[in-house]
Amino acid sequence: MFNLPTTNIGGQELFVLEFGDIVAYFSPYTTALFVFALIFTALAIVSRPEKQMDIAFGGDAYYAKVVDPELMRFQRFMAIACGLATLGAMVTGDVFNFTLFASLVGITNIGIVAAYRNRHVLNAAFQYGIVAMLATVPLFGGAAIVVASTGTLSMWELFTGAVAVPLIAKAFLVLGVMGEGMAPFYVAKAEITRAQGAPFILMVHVSSLLLFLRVAEIVISM
Amino acid sequence: MKKQTALIAGLAAGGIGVAAGILAAAGYLPVWAAEILAVVTFPAFVIFIALWWNAKSGEEDIPFIGY
Amino acid sequence: MIEYLLFATFIGLLFHGIHRKVIARVQGRPGPPIWQEILHTLKFSFKETWIPKTASQTLFVAVVFVAIGIWSGALFILLSGGSLLLLFAVYLLHKIVEHGMGLSSGSPYGKFGAIRSVISAASELPLLATVAVIYLFTGSLSIADIAAYQQVHGPLLILAFPAAAAMYLVILSKMHYGPFSIIEAKEIVSGNMTEHFGVWRAGLEVGFALKTYVLLYAFVLLFIGPLPLGLALLLMLLVLISLSFVCAVTPMLSPYDTVTIQSLVTGALVIYIIVLGVVMG
Numbered sequence: 001m002f003n004l005p006t007t008n009i010g011g012q013e014l015f016v017l018e019f020g021d022i023v024a025y026f027s028p029y030t031t032a033l034f035v036f037a038l039i040f041t042a043l044a045i046v047s048r049p050e051k052q053m054d055i056a057f058g059g060d061a062y063y064a065k066v067v068d069p070e071l072m073r074f075q076r077f078m079a080i081a082c083g084l085a086t087l088g089a090m091v092t093g094d095v096f097n098f099t100l101f102a103s104l105v106g107i108t109n110i111g112i113v114a115a116y117r118n119r120h121v122l123n124a125a126f127q128y129g130i131v132a133m134l135a136t137v138p139l140f141g142g143a144a145i146v147v148a149s150t151g152t153l154s155m156w157e158l159f160t161g162a163v164a165v166p167l168i169a170k171a172f173l174v175l176g177v178m179g180e181g182m183a184p185f186y187v188a189k190a191e192i193t194r195a196q197g198a199p200f201i202l203m204v205h206v207s208s209l210l211l212f213l214r215v216a217e218i219v220i221s222m
Numbered sequence: 223m224k225k226q227t228a229l230i231a232g233l234a235a236g237g238i239g240v241a242a243g244i245l246a247a248a249g250y251l252p253v254w255a256a257e258i259l260a261v262v263t264f265p266a267f268v269i270f271i272a273l274w275w276n277a278k279s280g281e282e283d284i285p286f287i288g289y
Numbered sequence: 290m291i292e293y294l295l296f297a298t299f300i301g302l303l304f305h306g307i308h309r310k311v312i313a314r315v316q317g318r319p320g321p322p323i324w325q326e327i328l329h330t331l332k333f334s335f336k337e338t339w340i341p342k343t344a345s346q347t348l349f350v351a352v353v354f355v356a357i358g359i360w361s362g363a364l365f366i367l368l369s370g371g372s373l374l375l376l377f378a379v380y381l382l383h384k385i386v387e388h389g390m391g392l393s394s395g396s397p398y399g400k401f402g403a404i405r406s407v408i409s410a411a412s413e414l415p416l417l418a419t420v421a422v423i424y425l426f427t428g429s430l431s432i433a434d435i436a437a438y439q440q441v442h443g444p445l446l447i448l449a450f451p452a453a454a455a456m457y458l459v460i461l462s463k464m465h466y467g468p469f470s471i472i473e474a475k476e477i478v479s480g481n482m483t484e485h486f487g488v489w490r491a492g493l494e495v496g497f498a499l500k501t502y503v504l505l506y507a508f509v510l511l512f513i514g515p516l517p518l519g520l521a522l523l524l525m526l527l528v529l530i531s532l533s534f535v536c537a538v539t540p541m542l543s544p545y546d547t548v549t550i551q552s553l554v555t556g557a558l559v560i561y562i563i564v565l566g567v568v569m570g
Contacts, residue, residue: 052395202393240290
């Protein structure tokens, strides 16, 4: 019944999962991304944060930071939520669903970073929050343009040659994902990675890179 | 890690990887399945074999630590 | 399967050794023997190994497994003619490995390396542009289709030279001792690898050897076409030696300069894509 129209991009579909009219699909590409998100979600669940060592500038002194269990629990919760949202975004077969998962990733990413009480980190998290909120406009706008111009949000329809998706919708989707994931922000706001909790901070990175990879597939296929 | 545990884990991983390759070549296992098995077992093989040969056997001399 | 992985590991390590040798000769030094990196990896695997007390233990060990795993997977994707997008994904996932490696130790040097690795996220953009150009030409992202296209139309190295140049820059940005290898710069000890010693370091060397093999092989396969293994290895060696020359004569750039150069190359490639889109309709 289901035949993925774009086998030359991510490979043939191996397995589909129907949720009403939303049909998630596992092609070699999306499965690989899914498995990778699963590995790092599992790591966020089982590993404990590192104990950061800091150098006091101007001397040989260094000091160890303590791990606050309350903070760790919150970060872990946010990291797992972020992992689940990423898992969803990797396999969903619906553009609006994808944008929802992407915005959820954005929210949980802010949560992971903003849990840490350090002025620089909180500043970076605040600015990132503004960008993530702004990015929801092109993100959902892109999905809205897709449905307005083609009448469907299902990737199974959009990926066929018969449906032409306007370039602006694709550009909006990419722009939205770049804002929701932190990818471009890494360059400007590296302070984010000062926050403690390596497995959780890493989840920020994992989710945004995987989102970017998925949106690349969607945009090329459409 | 105990020397024996590391050796068993390393050999098991290597054995599964080699067996998957042979089975795929003989046509008993799809090639993609053998490739996935190789990808999963190869890191374990490398790490555990290395852990095996640097693990202490418990019979070393006690290092000289001064008078 | 696993025997090919071992073969690729040894060739990759040998390539690393040749890389060091060529750099040394260009700079007028005798340099280490070319099998030095193989000995190096074996040496690390015999060293006493433990996990630092400050590290996030599970993650500290897991990244080593992931580093070897993703590049073994990438090798099989290349050999079986899978999706080029998947190869691109592995390249991006390598960034997560670098990042996790540095962060998991808790050491300030490792963390500086990790932060530099996120700063150099721009090194992925030329690769994405390369993927886009190849898609424009061949209409497919399956590596098998791309190889078939080149047998009909001639190598993409000539047809799409800017894309090949961008891919060359991508490989260069992952070479040791190169202008873009800011994450392992000596002013931050060994960057994100500082705290991974003993067996963990040996595992990482194996992963990086596979990475070098896969990237060079991908360059030959994507831009010159499918060749017999011996000829492909020879071409890979030639590409590697040219990269070594670049590494030998260029100083390491400052972190933000690497971002600027990689972004500029991406920009140039985007202009090329737009021009191509107009010309080819």
